[in-house]
Each structure stands twice: as structure tokens, then as C-alpha cells.
Amino acid sequence: MSLVHLQGSWTPWLGRLTLSVILYHNGIVDGAFVFAAVTGIVILGVITYYRKWGYLIREWITSLDHKKIGVMYILIGLVMMFRGFIDALMIRTQQMMADGPDSPGHLQALHGYLPPYHFDQIYSSHGTIMILFAVTPILVGLMNLIVPLQIGARDMAFPYLNAVSLWLTAAGAGLVMASLFIGDFSHAGWIGLIPLTELPYSPGVGVDYWMWAIQIGSVGTTLGTVNLIATIVKMRAPGMTWFRMPIFTWTALSTNIIGLTAFPVLGVALALLGCDRYLGTHFYTAGLGGNLMLFTDLFWIWGHPEVYFLVLPAFGIISEIIPTFSERPLFGYITMVAATFAIAGISWSVWLHHFFTMGAGPDVNGFFSVATMLVGIPTGVKVFNWAFTLYRGRLRFDTPMLWAVGAVFLLLVGGLTGMMLAIPPINYTIHNSVFVVAHFHCMVLVVAFSIFGAIAYWFPKVFGFRLDEHNGKRVFACFSLGTFLVFAAMFALGFMGMTRRLDYLADPHWKPLLIVEEIGVFFYCVACYYFFRMLHVSIRDRAKNRVGADAWGTGRSPEWIARSPVPFYNFAATPHFNALDEAAWRRGQGLSDVAPRDYEPIATPKNTIAPPLIGALAFGFGFGMVWRIWWMAGLSLIAIIGVVILRSFATETEHVISAEQIRSMETTGSSVGIVTDHISPPVAEAEAFL
Amino acid sequence: MAPLGLGGCSIRQFPLFDPAGPISGAELRFTIIDVVVVLCIILPTTVAICLFMWRYRRSRNAAYDATWSRSIPFEIAMWGIPLAIVALLAYFSLQGTFEVNPYEPGALAHRAAGRRALTINVIATDWQWLFVYPKQHIAMVDDLVIPAGRDIRFRLTSTSVVNDFYIPQLIGMIDVMPGMRTKDITRVRRRGTYEGFSADLSGAGFSWMRFPTHVVSAAAFRDFVAKIQAKHGNLTYARFERLARPTINLDEKPAFFPAVAPHLFGRIVAAALHGKTYTTPEHLTAHMAENARHHAPYLEQAVNRH
Numbered sequence: 001m002s003l004v005h006l007q008g009s010w011t012p013w014l015g016r017l018t019l020s021v022i023l024y025h026n027g028i029v030d031g032a033f034v035f036a037a038v039t040g041i042v043i044l045g046v047i048t049y050y051r052k053w054g055y056l057i058r059e060w061i062t063s064l065d066h067k068k069i070g071v072m073y074i075l076i077g078l079v080m081m082f083r084g085f086i087d088a089l090m091i092r093t094q095q096m097m098a099d100g101p102d103s104p105g106h107l108q109a110l111h112g113y114l115p116p117y118h119f120d121q122i123y124s125s126h127g128t129i130m131i132l133f134a135v136t137p138i139l140v141g142l143m144n145l146i147v148p149l150q151i152g153a154r155d156m157a158f159p160y161l162n163a164v165s166l167w168l169t170a171a172g173a174g175l176v177m178a179s180l181f182i183g184d185f186s187h188a189g190w191i192g193l194i195p196l197t198e199l200p201y202s203p204g205v206g207v208d209y210w211m212w213a214i215q216i217g218s219v220g221t222t223l224g225t226v227n228l229i230a231t232i233v234k235m236r237a238p239g240m241t242w243f244r245m246p247i248f249t250w251t252a253l254s255t256n257i258i259g260l261t262a263f264p265v266l267g268v269a270l271a272l273l274g275c276d277r278y279l280g281t282h283f284y285t286a287g288l289g290g291n292l293m294l295f296t297d298l299f300w301i302w303g304h305p306e307v308y309f310l311v312l313p314a315f316g317i318i319s320e321i322i323p324t325f326s327e328r329p330l331f332g333y334i335t336m337v338a339a340t341f342a343i344a345g346i347s348w349s350v351w352l353h354h355f356f357t358m359g360a361g362p363d364v365n366g367f368f369s370v371a372t373m374l375v376g377i378p379t380g381v382k383v384f385n386w387a388f389t390l391y392r393g394r395l396r397f398d399t400p401m402l403w404a405v406g407a408v409f410l411l412l413v414g415g416l417t418g419m420m421l422a423i424p425p426i427n428y429t430i431h432n433s434v435f436v437v438a439h440f441h442c443m444v445l446v447v448a449f450s451i452f453g454a455i456a457y458w459f460p461k462v463f464g465f466r467l468d469e470h471n472g473k474r475v476f477a478c479f480s481l482g483t484f485l486v487f488a489a490m491f492a493l494g495f496m497g498m499t500r501r502l503d504y505l506a507d508p509h510w511k512p513l514l515i516v517e518e519i520g521v522f523f524y525c526v527a528c529y530y531f532f533r534m535l536h537v538s539i540r541d542r543a544k545n546r547v548g549a550d551a552w553g554t555g556r557s558p559e560w561i562a563r564s565p566v567p568f569y570n571f572a573a574t575p576h577f578n579a580l581d582e583a584a585w586r587r588g589q590g591l592s593d594v595a596p597r598d599y600e601p602i603a604t605p606k607n608t609i610a611p612p613l614i615g616a617l618a619f620g621f622g623f624g625m626v627w628r629i630w631w632m633a634g635l636s637l638i639a640i641i642g643v644v645i646l647r648s649f650a651t652e653t654e655h656v657i658s659a660e661q662i663r664s665m666e667t668t669g670s671s672v673g674i675v676t677d678h679i680s681p682p683v684a685e686a687e688a689f690l
Numbered sequence: 691m692a693p694l695g696l697g698g699c700s701i702r703q704f705p706l707f708d709p710a711g712p713i714s715g716a717e718l719r720f721t722i723i724d725v726v727v728v729l730c731i732i733l734p735t736t737v738a739i740c741l742f743m744w745r746y747r748r749s750r751n752a753a754y755d756a757t758w759s760r761s762i763p764f765e766i767a768m769w770g771i772p773l774a775i776v777a778l779l780a781y782f783s784l785q786g787t788f789e790v791n792p793y794e795p796g797a798l799a800h801r802a803a804g805r806r807a808l809t810i811n812v813i814a815t816d817w818q819w820l821f822v823y824p825k826q827h828i829a830m831v832d833d834l835v836i837p838a839g840r841d842i843r844f845r846l847t848s849t850s851v852v853n854d855f856y857i858p859q860l861i862g863m864i865d866v867m868p869g870m871r872t873k874d875i876t877r878v879r880r881r882g883t884y885e886g887f888s889a890d891l892s893g894a895g896f897s898w899m900r901f902p903t904h905v906v907s908a909a910a911f912r913d914f915v916a917k918i919q920a921k922h923g924n925l926t927y928a929r930f931e932r933l934a935r936p937t938i939n940l941d942e943k944p945a946f947f948p949a950v951a952p953h954l955f956g957r958i959v960a961a962a963l964h965g966k967t968y969t970t971p972e973h974l975t976a977h978m979a980e981n982a983r984h985h986a987p988y989l990e991q992a993v994n995r996h
Binding site: 007008110115116117120187188189193194195196198200201202203204282285286287288292293326327328329330331332333334335355357358359361362365366369370373374376377379380381383384385386387388390391392393394395396397405408409412415416419420422423424425426428429430431432433494495496497499500501502503504505506507509 | 703704705706707714716717718720721724725728729731732735736738739742743746747748752753754755756757758759760761764765768769771772773775776779780782783784786787788789790791792793816850851852854856858862863864865867868869870872873874885887889890891892893894895896897898900940961962963964965966967968969970971972974
């Protein structure tokens with residue numbers, strides 16, 4: 001303990017944890033706590049009442065099925081996205097209320113209703129959650145779901161590792177949520193502004209929560225990238241040559257190469273920050289030989305590739321949806337693949353544009369400015385490709401198509417403003433302004449639009465029925481209107497000189513536009529309501545919306561030749577691929593309904609409790625480190641290693657389903673998808689490890 | 691909707707469109723060039739996509755081609771047009787980067803006739819700005835006065851964390867970092883008062899790190915300096931250390947010092963390099979519940995206001 005100077009008390013058993021950090025006297029945190037507690041009790045109560053604990057543990061928590069893991073990733077991401085949205089709502093409300101020197105203060109705040117450190121924590125958690133615990137898990141979940149189906153694989157290359165990735169991500173998300181009620185979260189922005197994150201300027205546990213949540217979550221993401229790369233390289237079915245791979249799989253490959261090379265940098269950057277905060281080293285301090293720009297460099301060497309880690313799969317999704325609803329092949333497939341890898345390649349050489357204002361000379365800034373603008377070339381190519389896919393098509397505007405086209409328009413706005421920010425003389429005037437905030441929200445919303453499109457597009461593949469179109473379109477309309485109002489106003493505010501992260505806004509002239517933004521947020525709230533209603537109506541009326549293998553009738557890539565809902569073994573017989581856009585090719589040849597003549601036994605991975613156990617222990621480790629409860633962190637770490645070693649002795653990790661069982665399931669058409677009411681025998685038998 | 695909300699706004703509310711000196715003027719010029727060039731490609735693309743969406747929707751039964759998916763000339767154009775645009779923008783970007791280079795801006799290549807540059811040392815603390823005029827031996831907190839028509843050289847550092855120094859109508863953003871010294875330079879044509887502020891989050895008092903910048907005539911500047919020099923009080927290093935403790939200048943009141951310890955700027959940089967920090971007290975960051983005003987003595991008004 002003597003290595004660093006800690007303000008406040010510390011005891012060996014509880015570390016920095018005291019009762020006072022839990023018992024707040026803050027109306028907002030109390031309200032959130034009551035809401036979370038009531039929701040939690042209701043959910044647990046419902047599960048207990050319907051006796052679903054066994055089902056949940058057997059069918060989901062211990063599952064190694066890539067589709068169930070994908071669905072769980074997406075669920076975690078959607079829950080966190082909702083949390084992140086509530087943060088956004090609070091940010092917008094605070095800024096609207098705290099505009100002008102005469103604006104009143106409530107709840108002990110001088111202006112608005114949030115005192116500075118509370119407000120700072122809210123936007124820090126908004127950014128951290130949205131990027132790392134909402135959008136990233138949802139995209140990883142989608143790749144988990146779809147990539148094996150698109151290449152004709154039965155599962156991921158390493159199903160056990162896949163589940164470990166999921167539960168580490170869940171542990172990270174859990175730490176962020178825990179910070180809401182026990183202690184507080186970082187106030188230094190999601191990017192961890194240095195040296196604000198150093199112990200003298202962030203003496204509490206907030207930065208530690210931020211650091212360990214990201215660290216643990218990103219270990220999960222890194223392991224996931226290894227898995228997806230191995231799957232794509234090694235698990236392709238016969239005939240699935242490189243240039244027959246669906247474009248989404250190509251983007252998954254490029255994005256995971258980015259992830260694998262970039263995430264370790266983040267790990268190192270945060271570990272060195274950890275050394276500063278826990279061991280009293282001077283990696284990033286201003287004095288004593290430290291260099292604070294080192295953190296900024298390392299963070300953005302990860303941070304910018306991370307942006308493309310998010311946006312490339314989104315481009316892949318758009319490239320899947322547009323051809324399906326245009327009833328045409330994707331224009332310029334090879335060009336699209338080349339553009340994808342060009343973007344991935346450039347992504348490593350542009351990080352410095354995040355701090356053009358550090359006082360670098362024109363040579364350094366000039367280089368990174370030109371490198372940044374190069375990204376515009378392959379991105380432009382992609383937009384042209386989509387435009388020419390629409391050309392001479394037969395366009396249907398079902399919900400997925402609406403989201404995809406919406407994403408393209410947002411990309412155009414994001415591209416225009418990105419080209420402005422890439423130029424240093426312009427950057428000096430709008431860097432750190434809300435113009436930047438609006439720009440990157442446009443880009444991240446390209447991803448969000450694609451995600452909502454992907455959910456609508458692939459939902460029937462996974463669950464066997466379509467989402468309700470009526471409510472789906474309402475979600476799209478409200479979400480788009482909200483996006484327009486919030487970000488059009490925000491761009492204007494950027495030119496009015498409004499900078500980021502202001503708890504109090506001195507200029508009363510900003511008020512009208514801040515109110516416009518608040519109205520936009522209201523439309524997002526309405527979109528949320530329709531989203532839940534869409535889920536409710538879709539599940540209620542699922543019998544009406546059942547679909548066959550090709551849910552949209554014009555599907556092109558290979559996932560549409562698997563049954564809907566996809567059985568746990570994916571394909572009854574290993575498919576053989578004959579063309580790019582296999583589903584469209586088979587439809588053209590009249591082969592859509594061909595059933596295999598012979599069936600062979602299929603081996604599927606058995607369930608195991610090890611991954612969720614590792615996730616729970618990782619949470620324990622993170623929590624122990626945050627509060628400096630050394631025994632807890634140490635024991636958790638030892639236990640993780642123990643579980644990994646124990647599991648490595650398990651030899652019978654696969655369950656073989658006989659050809660007869662497959663034949664009977666296929667011919668009776670018995671529902672063996674992932675939301676069946678009756679559990680199929682082979683899965684039910686799969687006993688848990690330990 | 692948003693433009694409607696702007697209907698009643700004047701240019702004064704868009705400081706970025708109302709530059710008052712050659713640096714911010716150059717910045718606006720390059721903004722306009724960039725937007726025009728990029729729109730040359732984005733507007734036609736947007737129109738084309740809208741047109742295709744309308745023309746080829748299924749209910750219209752327009753011409754349909756189920757197979758056309760490649761075309762060498764089209765694909766060459768697809769790569770070539772963005773490449774040409776980016777090449778053009780790269781030229782402007784490099785030109786602009788040299789034009790507003792904070793160390794040696796091309797925009798100020800023509801020296802202000804016969805006048806030597808005025809040096810101002812900018813020191814960011816938690817959470818105030820201290821401006822030291824080394825030649826004039828005066829200093830002031832959260833208030834900046836500069837003469838029009840003369841080159842103003844800023845040397846910037848911070849005691850604690852990173853801030854961004856920014857006066858939208860006069861000078862672009864530049865980082866202010868502890869243990870380091872950045873430089874920037876500007877010249878202002880038009881007299882008046884301009885808003886300056888920190889543009890990079892630095893903690894609880896960040897929102898209040900604002901300072902009015904008064905651009906006055908050369909004569910008025912001389913009078914102003916003489917007026918400050920006639921006051922009492924000396925900014926010694928010890929006094930500076932008290933000043934630099936975490937303080938939110940909630941009412942944005944300025945303070946003035948007629949005499950400043952020599953080499954104050956250098957001592958501050960050296961102290962940061964030797965590990966000096968101005969620790970934020972935990973009760974300020976934790977639990978979030980209390981009003982900023984209640985955190986005496988740290989958040990009381992800066993010492994010895996006039």
C-alpha cells in the first residue's frame with residue numbers, strides 16, 4: 001500500500017470499500033438503483049416462477065453453440081445500449097437545462113441537475129458503454145451467428161474459447177453496471193484523458209472501474225478475433241473458395257485482423273496506466289520521466305482501428321441487405337473486397353488525427369491528414385458500389401432495407417464532416433467541439449443503423465419468424481427523425497463554438513438548438529417504445545410470420561440455404577458450394593428444396609460450465625482490483641487458472657448425433673431451432689462439466 | 691427543423707464564421723474550400739442514390755437487370771474520382787497546415803509593420819487561466835488583453851492536466867500540457883471582446899474555464915499596462931502555488947498582479963517535470979452529491995481578487 005498515496009481509508013479485508021460508497025444521498029442514483037433492483041427482482045422472480053433456471057443454465061449459459069452465444073452477445077449489447085441511451089438522455093437534458101448563467105440548479109447542482117463530477121461520469125460511461133459494451137458485442141454476436149452459416153461450418157473453430165470470450169465481455173459489462181451503485185465511474189471521458197486519469201487527479205475508484213472493465217472485456221474481444229479468423233480460414237465447406245465468400249464474411253475477416261492487432265495495444269496502454277495507479281510508476285505522469293502523450297498515442301493506435309473494427313462489419317451488413325432487397329448481385333464484388341482491405345490497411349496509419357492540436361509541426365500533421373483522407377477513397381468506392389447495386393434493381397423497402405439505406409445517407413454526412421476534420425486548419429477550429437461529437441455519432445450511427453437492419457434481416461434465420469414490419473418501420477422512422485434533429489442541431493452548435501463535455505454552458509444563445517436536440521432525444525425514446533412493442537407483437541404473432549429457409553425470398557448468400565430456424569447442427573449434411581451467392585445460384589438452378597440423400601453423424605460440442613465460471617471469476621478479479629481487495633483479486637485469478645487447467649483434462653467434449661437422429665429431425669421437420677419450447681434430446685442430454 | 695431554429699440567429703452567434711484575424715480567417719477559408727470540393731462528389735452521389743431508389747422501386751416496374759454486377763470502366767471511375775478529389779484536398783490540406791502552423795504560420799509571413807511581437811505566457815491551472823506578460827511584468831487571471839495589429843506570441847503550459855487553449859475568432863485550438871511548452875501565434879485586426887475558453891476536459895471546473903479576450907488599440911494597451919503596474923501585490927512563486935490549487939472561478943471574476951516573480955513560467959514547467967502535482971481532493975470527486983460551492987476552501991474565489 002505504500003507504493004502509492006491513496007486518499008481515504010483502506011482495510012485488508014474490504015480494501016477501499018466502505019458502507020458510505022454504497023449509501024448515496026443522490027436522488028438520481030437512488031432512482032436508478034430502485035429501478036435496477038425492481039427490474040432484477042421481477043426478472044429473477046419470473047424465471048423462478050416458471051421454473052426456467054434449469055432451462056436457462058442447460059440451454060443458454062453453459063451452451064457452446066455459436067448461435068446461442070451470438071444471441072447472448074446481442075442481448076448483452078442491447079441491454080447495455082439501453083443503459084447507454086439513458087446516459088445520453090441525461091446528458092442532453094443536463095445541457096439543455098444548464099444553458100446560460102441564469103439557468104437554475106436542482107438536486108444540489110449549480111446549473112441543471114447534475115454536478116460536474118456526476119455529469120462527467122455519465123458521458124464517460126455513455127461512450128465506454130456504447131462503443132465497447134453495446135456496439136462491439138452486438139457486432140461480435142452477429143459475426144458469431146452468421147459467419148459459420150455463410151461458410152457452411154457447423155460451429156466456430158474453438159467453441160469453448162468462444163464461450164469464454166462471451167463471458168469475459170459479460171464480466172466487463174457487469175463491472176460497468178456495478179460502478180453505478182458501488183462507488184463511481186471514471187470522469188475522464190471514455191478515452192481516458194491523461195493525466196486526468198492519474199491518481200492525483202482521479203483519486204477515487206472510477207478510473208479503476210473504467211480500466212478493468214475495458215481490460216477484461218477486451219481480453220474477451222481479442223480471443224474472439226482469434227476464433228473468427230481461424231473459423232474463416234480453416235472451417236470453410238467444400239467449394240467455398242476465397243472469392244465465393246459472402247461479403248459479410250470478408251468484412252468479418254478484415255475486421256478481426258484489425259481487432260487482433262489493435263486490442264493488445266489497448267491492453268498494454270491500460271496495463272501501464274494500471275502500473276501508474278497501483279505501483280506508483282511514471283509511465284504517463286507529466287513529471288519524473290513520464291510521458292503523457294505515450295498514452296494518447298497508444299490509446300488511439302488502438303482507438304482508430306477500433307472505429308473500423310466497428311464500421312467494416314456494418315459495411316458488410318449493408319452489402320448483404322442491399323442486394324437482397326434489390327434482387328440483384330452486389331455490384332463490384334472484387335472491388336468491394338479490395339476496398340474493405342484498403343480501409344483495414346489504412347486504419348493503422350491515421351491515429352494521430354485524434355490529436356492534431358497537440359502542437360505538432362506541419363510535417364507530422366500533414367502526413368496524418370493525407371493518410372486520413374485516403375480512407376475516403378475505398379469508402380467512396382463502397383458507396384458507389386451500393387448505388388450501382390440499386391441501379392436497375394427491383395427495390396423493396398422492407399425494414400432491413402430502410403435501415404441499410406439510412407446508414408448509407410448517414411455515411412455520406414459522416415464522410416463530408418470527416419473530410420473536414422481530416423484537414424488540420426479546419427480541425428484546429430472544431431476539434432473537441434460538439435461538431436466532432438456529431439461527426440463520430442454519424443459514423444457510429446452508421447453502425448447502429450446497420451445493426452438494427454441486421455437484426456431485422458437475420459432474425460427469421462435464427463428464430464424462424466420475421467419481426468413485425470409495421471412496428472419495425474415505426475422504430476426506423478422515429479429513430480431517423482431523432483437522429484436528424486439531434487445531430488443537425490449539434491453540427492450547428494459546433495460552428496457556434498460549443499465544445500464537448502460541458503456541464504455548464506455559458507452562452508444562452510445555444511438554448512433553441514439544445515431544445516431541438518432534446519426533442520430529437522424524445523423521438524429516440526419513442527423509437528425505444530416501438531422497439532419493445534415490435535418484439536412483443538412479433539413474438540405474440542409468430543405463427544403468422546413463420547418463414548422457410550429463404551426468409552425474404554430473394555436471399556443470396558449461403559445462410560439462406562440452411563433451415564429457419566437454424567438447427568443446432570446448422571446443416572444436415574455438409575453443404576457443397578458452387579458459386580458466389582450460393583442461395584441465388586441454387587434458386588436459379590431450381591435446387592432450393594433439394595434434401596441430402598445420405599446423412600452422416602454430426603459431432604457437436606458438449607455444454608460446459610467453465611466459461612460462465614471464468615466470467616464470474618473475472619468479475620471477482622476486476623472488482624477486487626478496483627477496490628484494492630487483494631485477497632479477492634488473487635483468489636479469483638488463481639481460481640481462473642484452476643478452472644482452465646481442470647477443463648483441459650476433459651476429454652469427451654463432443655456429443656455425436658447419429659445419422660438416424662438427423663434424418664428423423666430433418667424429415668419430421670421437428671423444430672430444433674434455438675427457441676424451441678421442447679428441448680431436443682441430444683442437447684438435453686449434454687451434461688454440464690464439473 | 692434545425693435551420694428553422696437558426697432563423698433568428700446572426701453571424702455573431704457563429705464565431706467560426708466571423709474570424710477577426712488572419713489565422714482564423716485562413717481556417718475559415720480552408721473550411722469553405724474543403725466543403726465545396728467534397729460536396730462536388732457527395733451531392734451528385736446523394737442525388738443518384740435518391741433517384742435510383744425512386745426509379746427502381748418494385749411497384750414501378752422499371753427496367754430490371756438481374757445480372758449486371760461488374761464493369762471495368764465503371765470500377766476504374768469509382769476508384770479514380772475519389773482519388774482525384776483526395777489528391778486535390780491533400781494539396782489544400784498541406785497548404786493550409788503550413789498556413790496556420792502554430793510555430794511559423796504562413797498566414798503571418800508578412801510581419802506587422804515595425805512592431806515587435808508581444809509575448810504572453812499562458813499557464814492553465816485547475817481550473818483557471820493565468821496570463822503572464824513577461825516584458826511588462828504583469829499577470830492576470832481569467833482575463834486577457836491584447837493590442838490589435840501586433841503579433842501575439844503565446845507560450846503555453848499547465849500545472850496539472852491537459853487543457854486546450856482556444857479563442858474561436860482569433861486563434862485555433864492548441865493543447866496546453868503539464869511539463870511541456872507549446873507555442874502559438876496570432877494577430878488580430880479588429881478591436882473588440884472575444885470569448886476564449888478551455889476546449890479539453892480537465893475536471894470539475896472545466897466548464898467555467900472561460901476568459902474574455904479584449905483586443906484594444908496600442909495606446910489603450912499601454913494605458914492598461916500602466917494601470918495594472920500601479921496596483922499593489924506581487925505574484926511570487928509561493929503565491930502562485932496557492933493560486934494553482936483546485937479552484938473554480940464560478941463568477942468568472944478576473945484578478946490582476948502588477949509584479950510577477952521572474953522566470954515564473956520556467957519554474958512551473960520545471961516543477962511539473964520534477965513531479966509536482968496539484969492533487970484533486972477525493973471528496974471533490976467521490977459521491978458526487980455536494981454542490982460545487984460547498985467545497986471550501988478549495989472552491990472559494992481565487993485568492994485576493996480585486
